[in-house]
Amino acid sequence: MGPQDLAGALDGVRVVEWGSFISAPFCGKVLAELGADVIKVEPPVYGDESRRHGPFPGHVPDAERSGLFLFANLNKRGITLDPDSATGRELLDGLLETADIFLENQPAALTQRHGLDYESLRSRFPKLIVTSITPYGRTGPYRDHKGYDLTANAIGGMSFGAGHPHREPLTTPLYQASYLAGAGAAFASLAALLGRDITGRGQLVDVAEGQVLAVLLSGYHLPAYIYRGVAGWRSGNRMRLGLFPNCVLPCKDGYVCIDAPQLEQYQRFLALMGDQEWVNEPRYRDRRAMSEDYPEEAEALITPWFMEHTKEEILAICLENRVPCAPVRTFGEVLEDVHLNSRDFFKDVDHPQAGRLRYPGPAYHLLDSPCRYVRPAPELGQHNQEILCGELGLDPSRLPEMARAGVI
DSSP states (O other), X not given: OOGGGSOXXXXXOEEEEEOOSSHHHHHHHHHHHTTOEEEEEEOTTTOOGGGGTOOOGGGOOOTTOOHHHHHHTTTOEEEXXXXXXXXXXXXXXXXXXXXSEEEEXXXXXXXXXXXXXXXXXXXXXXXXEEEEEESSOSSSTTTTSOOOHHXXXXXXXXXXXXXXXXXXXXXXXXXXXXXXXXXXXXXXXXXXXXXXXXXXXXXXXXXXXXXXXXXXXXXXXXXXXXXXXXXXXXXXXXXXXXXXXXXXXXXXTEEXXXXXXXXXXXXXXXXXXXXXXXXXXXGGTOHHHXXXXXXXXXXXXXXXXXXXXXXXXXXXXXXXXXXXXXXXXXXXXXXXXXXXXXXXXXXXXXXXXXXXXXXXXXXXXOSSSOOOOOSOOOOXXXXXXXXXXXXXXXXXXXXHHHHHTTOO
């Protein structure tokens, strides 16, 4: 028996995903690559918002060729359904009867209007786990407010420290709040599944994007605030709440990040640079002052060594000397990365309309239940007949009429 014959870790688990754009779809993708049967429910005609977001091949918009949609919806089956219609809602209820997890990232008012909030669902589906991903969570003063990746970064504390001190605050790039919230929601859902094995009951998994950022990315600032009263501030290419060196510096062919807080790491770094007269000066013996009080001056002392070497040369030297360092790579360099390719990280997947594309693979390997990409992202309504008729018993002759009426 080979790895392709082994069942996924979540084999037999069904997820109904009523989500759009990134957070809920990415959560569904993580569950799907673990082997769950994820059924994606999209609005008729236009589908998931990410279908209109791109990026698109040749910059030509095409709902079936959005790179974002294709990536975030791998391994899923897809149907179209309008829960506003009586028939659509009946079909959705039929799916929920067979589901283990109901995954959504819709506004609270919308879920309540459709009776798809946890309070409405738990009496009818007591074993159902409802995983809800929103910018600010389902409780609290901001629960009904609109939110975006930008505001999640702000309320989660990231924008307070991202950017240059003389410029406006920044957000983490490329919707990291949504991706991190999706990953966090996936593993919180797994914990809820384990809990159901004990109690026999489902529960609400309430994930707030801002809270995820506060814990995962901003939380490491808490000790500095608790013990030193320092709240942090924007500091450009460096992290000001640590010991020098902890910064991104230019090199011969790009940029490199170095962060060597331990004394032995720093001493090894100084040794690999060779003789440096400045290391004996009292001003450059206080690494905290170098990081917080005059970082530009301190960085100017080591930048010349970086400028003599390429990213890969610096990486090799630092690995050999056990100094924490990482090159800042372009997309092309990531695709060519020796380590990632030796781990068979990238996967080629054929899509009927987008063609054969290369995707980032799962972030982990499980020996006894491997993660696999077994199907491309679904075309809009691709599995309507398979699921609505084959599994829910809808008369196939009704599909054209329902499509014309905007029900599917």
